[in-house]
Amino acid sequence: MTEANGDNSQNIAHGETGRRLKAARETAGLELQALADQLHLRPAIVRAIEEGDYGSVPSELFLKGYVRSYARHVGISDDEMIAVLSRELAIIHGTDDSASDERVADGRHLPLEENRRRRRVMSLVGIALVVLVLLLLPFIWPDNGSDEAPVEETTGDTQQPVELPDRQASRSDSRGASIDDIEPALGQVEVLDESAEQPSVEQEPSGSREPAVTDQPASAGQETAAIPPQAPVSESPEEASLQLTFNDDCWVEVVNGEGNRVIARLASEGDRIEYSGPAPFEILLGAVSAVDQLEFMGEPVNLSDYPSRAGRVRFQLAARDFSN
Amino acid sequence: MLIKKIRGLFSSDLSIDLGTANTLIFVRGRGIVLDEPSVVAISTHNGQKKVAAVGGEAKRMLGRTPGNITAIRPLKDGVIADFVVTEKMLQHFIHKVHENSFITPSPRVLICVPSKSTQVERKAIRESALGAGAREVFLIEEPMAAAIGAGLPVEEASGSMIVDIGGGTTEIAIISLNGIVYAESVRVGGDKFDEAIVTYVRRNYGSLIGDSTAERIKHEIGCAYEGLEVREIDVRGRNLAEGVPRQFTLNSNEILEALQESLAQIVQTVKSALEQSPPELASDIAERGIVLTGGGALLRGLDYLISEETGLPVVVAEDPLTCVARGGGKAIERIDKGGIGTFTHEG
Numbered sequence: 001m002t003e004a005n006g007d008n009s010q011n012i013a014h015g016e017t018g019r020r021l022k023a024a025r026e027t028a029g030l031e032l033q034a035l036a037d038q039l040h041l042r043p044a045i046v047r048a049i050e051e052g053d054y055g056s057v058p059s060e061l062f063l064k065g066y067v068r069s070y071a072r073h074v075g076i077s078d079d080e081m082i083a084v085l086s087r088e089l090a091i092i093h094g095t096d097d098s099a100s101d102e103r104v105a106d107g108r109h110l111p112l113e114e115n116r117r118r119r120r121v122m123s124l125v126g127i128a129l130v131v132l133v134l135l136l137l138p139f140i141w142p143d144n145g146s147d148e149a150p151v152e153e154t155t156g157d158t159q160q161p162v163e164l165p166d167r168q169a170s171r172s173d174s175r176g177a178s179i180d181d182i183e184p185a186l187g188q189v190e191v192l193d194e195s196a197e198q199p200s201v202e203q204e205p206s207g208s209r210e211p212a213v214t215d216q217p218a219s220a221g222q223e224t225a226a227i228p229p230q231a232p233v234s235e236s237p238e239e240a241s242l243q244l245t246f247n248d249d250c251w252v253e254v255v256n257g258e259g260n261r262v263i264a265r266l267a268s269e270g271d272r273i274e275y276s277g278p279a280p281f282e283i284l285l286g287a288v289s290a291v292d293q294l295e296f297m298g299e300p301v302n303l304s305d306y307p308s309r310a311g312r313v314r315f316q317l318a319a320r321d322f323s324n
Numbered sequence: 325m326l327i328k329k330i331r332g333l334f335s336s337d338l339s340i341d342l343g344t345a346n347t348l349i350f351v352r353g354r355g356i357v358l359d360e361p362s363v364v365a366i367s368t369h370n371g372q373k374k375v376a377a378v379g380g381e382a383k384r385m386l387g388r389t390p391g392n393i394t395a396i397r398p399l400k401d402g403v404i405a406d407f408v409v410t411e412k413m414l415q416h417f418i419h420k421v422h423e424n425s426f427i428t429p430s431p432r433v434l435i436c437v438p439s440k441s442t443q444v445e446r447k448a449i450r451e452s453a454l455g456a457g458a459r460e461v462f463l464i465e466e467p468m469a470a471a472i473g474a475g476l477p478v479e480e481a482s483g484s485m486i487v488d489i490g491g492g493t494t495e496i497a498i499i500s501l502n503g504i505v506y507a508e509s510v511r512v513g514g515d516k517f518d519e520a521i522v523t524y525v526r527r528n529y530g531s532l533i534g535d536s537t538a539e540r541i542k543h544e545i546g547c548a549y550e551g552l553e554v555r556e557i558d559v560r561g562r563n564l565a566e567g568v569p570r571q572f573t574l575n576s577n578e579i580l581e582a583l584q585e586s587l588a589q590i591v592q593t594v595k596s597a598l599e600q601s602p603p604e605l606a607s608d609i610a611e612r613g614i615v616l617t618g619g620g621a622l623l624r625g626l627d628y629l630i631s632e633e634t635g636l637p638v639v640v641a642e643d644p645l646t647c648v649a650r651g652g653g654k655a656i657e658r659i660d661k662g663g664i665g666t667f668t669h670e671g
Contacts, residue, residue, distance in 0.1 A: 065639025
């Protein structure tokens with residue numbers, strides 16, 4: 001009874017719990033059958049506990065419960081017996097298959113929790129990357145400016161004079177073929193020189209500058225194309241000339257009055273680009289500082305008049321602006 | 325929706341045992357992280373109500389509050405009695421669990437509900453959890469969670485009987501193959517024990533004691549079976565005749581007498597559960613015994629009492645107070661593994 005000061009020995013022999021319980025039972029003068037009746041257990045189970053045959057008890061929960069009530073019945077401390085039993089079980093599990101309940105539970109917890117943590121870190125990194133890309137976007141954009149994208153990007157923040165009906169009409173006519181037209185148009189650039197004929201600007205409708213509509217979805221163009229004013233196109237095919245010189249690398253795009261992208265290339269230092277064709281020209285310069293001089297219809301254009309964004313300028317030159 | 329998902333990544337899955345007396349929260353991989361009384365103290369200023377304290381702090385205020393503060397227990401008999409206050413309390417607890425998180429938490433939450441709770445009561449619990457910021461709410465029946473937490477082999481094709489004595493209710497269930505075969509719930513629990521002690525003291529000593537004192541008496545000398553060691557405790561209460569506080573001594577046999585009626589109700593329910601169980605399962609239960617969980621299982625001698633009354637072995641689960649919350653935690657893992665539904669999923 002009192003020998004159960006069980007917190008001393010680390011290595012507890014298998015069946016220690018059973019031996020102590022049995023000793024206590026015999027001291028108390030109880031028959032196995034009598035005790036089993038008191039505990040409402042089958043004698044076989046009581047015997048299994050005494051012999052350390054824990055496998056025949058349904059589960060650890062019940063084993064501990066039985067040992068506890070057994071200990072109380074024979075008058076020894078139940079907590080002490082449970083402590084001894086736990087150590088015994090730990091040894092059994094450790095040697096047997098290393099699958100104690102706690103370990104199984106932990107094994108279940110840890111990978112899941114680790115997965116979650118990993119997922120959390122991944123998502124944090126993802127969010128950080130997206131934020132970084134968004135922050136850097138304005139700086140990266142002009143360098144790899146593709147054909148169409150910049151048009152959308154600058155919508156509305158550069159206010160250029162546009163001859164609305166004229167441009168819309170011509171665009172809707174030829175927009176679909178604009179890419180194919182670049183080659184012949186470029187060929188035209190070389191052929192023509194700056195002495196191209198001056199267009200008859202006076203014939204233009206005298207309407208003042210329209211607000212800039214630089215971005216034009218194709219459908220919108222077609223809608224407006226249905227509206228009568230096609231006349232200016234046929235009546236006054238304005239012709240204008242453009243001359244550009246560069247002192248550094250610069251991306252140049254020019255869309256002529258017919259909506260054809262006639263120039264789209266990277267000009268390098270010392271290059272000279274000349275073009276004449278139907279006005280107005282919609283010009284995009286990737287690096288405004290790299291442009292040495294820009295002449296429109298023989299007159300130099302002050303590029304600092306146009307708002308630039310990270311060195312990038314987009315504007316429109318209409319012949320009328322320079323005629324007076 | 326997306327924001328909730330992102331917030332969810334920074335929240336842990338919670339299993340909440342929203343009990344009448346105590347609320348426990350189990351976090352996967354961390355164990356029981358919160359164990360506080362389900363009490364909220366509300367202060368009123370110019371007709372505006374504000375939460376003054378929640379949990380342990382609020383419990384100390386119970387019965388000791390000045391005029392403008394009222395300490396409320398928002399749950400009664402295992403179900404929500406005050407919806408708004410429950411929501412505030414849950415919100416407070418969820419935030420407390422995620423103290424070090426810089427993003428408002430939006431966890432997945434599994435809550436245990438009494439097996440006999442009505443649709444309305446379940447919906448109230450679900451709504452208040454959603455209101456408290458949960459991203460998804462799962463409900464599990466309390467005895468099921470208790471059985472999983474106690475370590476019963478619930479998935480086996482053999483019957484197990486669990487008796488979960490909580491603060492407000494006692495849940496009795498027979499479980500087999502991950503399902504509840506039979507469940508019964510009586511609205512007797514720790515609170516009823518306290519009330520019985522208060523009534524007993526008033527009748528026999530002519531003195532009035534508070535609920536907290538009654539609870540302390542129950543914890544220290546409470547007893548459910550005669551023939552155990554007799555213990556004594558000194559108590560102070562207000563004498564009803566003289567109107568002044570008086571000290572007197574109670575012993576465990578008196579408490580046993582006080583608890584007699586409540587205990588008889590629990591025993592009766594256990595017996596009727598056994599009567600109604602299918603014979604195969606009844607034989608399994610007779611072989612292994614009944615498992616007790618919940619705070620009531622800690623009442624000295626209760627396992628003896630039930631064992632003697634039913635003639636079956638009775639086992640008290642390890643750490644009976646946290647069984648339900650721990651079982652809920654294991655159930656959440658099953659959700660991730662796509663296990664069979666021992667719970668009802670509610671968006």
